[in-house]
Amino acid sequence: MSLAMNAATVPTPAAGWLVIAGLGPGAEGCVTPEVSAALADATDVVGYIPYVARVAPRAGLRLHASDNRVELERAAHALRLAAEGRRVVVVSSGDPGVFAMASAVFEAAEAGDAAWRQLDVRVLPGITAMLAAAARAGAPLGHDFCAINLSDNLKPWTLVERRLRLAVQADFAMAFYNPRSLARPEGFARTLAVLREACGAAGSAARPVIFARAVSTPDESLRVVALQDAQPEMADMRTVVIVGSSLTRVIARAGRPWVYTPRSAPPEGAA
């Protein structure tokens, strides 16, 4: 009874909907069928220029490409279109819920028009960059791990550094997004310095670091070095960096080594 009354007082948002979709790391073979279906059914695609460029134009489809660093405006635009009854797909690379557009959309929905909260909003997951990178290298994230966005646009460096030290204490493998930009090249150098200090000399000699750039695209490259040999210049903004735990192993072979973290950890205090 009260539910029915609620339904009657909330304005019905025509047939509009908003999907926040992950396009995966780059290859078409990594786009899920449910994401392709949503794009085929959309009237509007909203996103950062290079991601919108991955969507094939067709009659009846409006493409709204915008520059980086306007995530909240873009999110509000998408919500407004859906509230007007349009079928909107916000495109992210990778997975939209990992350092991408989904949080921005919910942030805009919370701050914006109360009617936006009643919209049909769905998040469609995608293959996030760290999992594409891990797959290419072997299975470095096969045991407990953490994911850290190294961009300090959105949080203080002191917090990043504290998380790095705690992640070493917890012996997590680590995946880093946005390790390095032209605007802040020094952050990643500091990251490597903190990790070397926290891991010690022996740990830095043994622990592998994977630099995975543009995985699944024609620009793909992958490099595995010891933490002690890792250089800031090995990463750019298209690179995901994975740092092994103390248990991560490198299997030498003809060609690229395999890197994996065993599923099991020994009893605490064991040699």
Next chain:
Amino acid sequence: MSLAMNAATVPTPAAGWLVIAGLGPGAEGCVTPEVSAALADATDVVGYIPYVARVAPRAGLRLHASDNRVELERAAHALRLAAEGRRVVVVSSGDPGVFAMASAVFEAAEAGDAAWRQLDVRVLPGITAMLAAAARAGAPLGHDFCAINLSDNLKPWTLVERRLRLAVQADFAMAFYNPRSLARPEGFARTLAVLREACGAAGSAARPVIFARAVSTPDESLRVVALQDAQPEMADMRTVVIVGSSLTRVIARAGRPWVYTPRSAPPEGAA
């Protein structure tokens, strides 16, 4: 020159290959095209019974289904088949690199026949359970987070507990795999107790916990409660549990709330 000599001394493994593929959380709409293509080209599919059951039988395809807890035997079997020249897909649910078969295959390859290391082994990523669960709830993993396998089959409980406490200190959102089994129902109760202690009473009242069961299947259910109200019985082995960070927000609305973690964190020491 030395490379050519190496190539001549290593036995060439016919045209066999081994793919370790992620089938995603359950729905066909979450299986990537590259995984479907590998399955279409395979001569043999190897995996845990319910995952092999997801592969349609066809002429010329051998299905090798095995029980749980025999991961290393299964991995060695798959490597042996590939070394014999077969085209083998090892199927995992979710992503094969996250608490699944990829680590077991590389572990078996490292311990086994030296020729296995020269095989063509590829890992094809999939939608892992925590990202499917996060997508359904909103964007709870939109800021830094960690993933912990709560099964203590493969590691000591003291290590799990230490990681939980450090993850709270780091203020990570957390995703838990394998939270609870019939064989060890007490582990998840202890997890909740450790988190409540580490977060304090105010933190436990504010912090959301998401119980996401069998996401994308007909058995899907999703429940959001405060940490203080979370009960061990809310999880089983088909459940992924996500615990928010101190910044995770719940947006009340008609129907299920949206849960998201903002992209940005305030300056350290801010109120």
